[in-house]
Amino acid sequence: MQRYFVAAEQFSDNGIRLVGEDAHHAFRVMRTKPGDKFIVSDGQSRTALVAVIEASSTLVTAEIMEMLHADSEPGWAITIAQSLPKGDKMELVIQKGTEIGAYAFVPFQSERMVVQYDAKKEAKRIDRWSKIAKEAAEQAHRSRIPTLEAVHSWRELIQSIAAYDLVLFCYEREGHAAHGRGVRTAVQEWINSTDLIRAPKVLLIVGSEGGFTDREAAEAEAAGAVLVGLGRRILRTETAGIVGLTCLLYESGEMGGA
Structure with missing residues (x-):
């Protein structure tokens, strides 16, 4: 309907x-x-x-x-922070992320971004992204439209980490390392070390086509983020957030996980 x-x-x-x-x-x-x-x-x-x-x-x-009683929203409020990708890739992230159950989206600037940031152009793109989120929320029978925040600088993103209960920083070195930490390990360690609250706020940080620098990873970790891998394969930037979001929802029990 x-x-x-x-x-x-x-x-x-x-x-x-x-x-x-x-x-x-x-x-x-x-x-x-x-x-x-x-x-x-x-x-x-x-x-x-x-x-x-x-x-x-x-x-x-x-x-x-x-x-009607609206019960289609996930128990965890998961925000995808996506470094600005080129072309229309952000549209895919927002559309599919909304369908799957993202709570909010935070586009941000990172060191290895391929695109040139233009504040005027991004304002127009955010209007389009908001429309895409609305249409996707309607199609998926969501009870709310995900929040779409203004483009953050790297420093603004780092400063926002303290506002979340769990922050996962997707870093390909963790996926390649034999001792690397994956999403499941990070989530289980967090659950075991804290009193799980209702509707925890989770931030998933995803890099652009060029990935993250070692400095960015170190700064994110120092601010409280947990570095995680999404497997040994290299995912496209528009795929990583969707995969990470799905993993988190599964671990939360949303898809029959926990």
């Missing part, structure tokens, strides 16, 4: 309104007509099954048939 995210003010006591692109999509693409049903969410606490009353390309009004 089609799902839309709406602003809180588009909810009333017994009805909702779709406006803008959502109304256009419902009317022009989905051919919505009176009596049709779909699901709406305010991305916070309210999710409802609604039935259409009137529909046009600029406004769709619907009455609430049933308030």
Whole structure:
């Protein structure tokens, strides 16, 4: 069933309104007509099954048939910090990461970035990324749209590490080393050494096409991150975050792991 995210003010006591692109999509693409049903969410606490009353390309009004219990969000709030990749690779990270269950995304600058950072261009790209996250959240029947933060400098990213309960820094040397630590080992060590809280905040840091320098790895570790590998194979930057996120959700029990 089609799902839309709406602003809180588009909810009333017994009805909702779709406006803008959502109304256009419902009317022009989905051919919505009176009596049709779909699901709406305010991305916070309210999710409802609604039935259409009137529909046009600029406004769709619907009455609430049933308030639904939203339970599609993972127990762990996992943020993917992705060093800016070239081309449209970030779009793939956001789309698939949202489908899988990422809580938020933090694009950042690192030393071996291939792309040239342009603040004006990135602002426009963030608008597009936000739209991709919204559409992916609707497709995956998420209860909320992942947060997409502004591009961080390396120093800003390092300073943010203290705000998380667990931070994993994906570093290919850990994957190649015989004694290297993987995601499962790091997570189990963390679980065994702490009183596991509800909805822990986890940060997964992924490098760009050029990977990380030894200095960056040392700075991240000194700030509290755990260096981990994602296996002995070299993953593309747009693959690493998706793999790491899936591993973390499995270890959290989200996919039948723990």
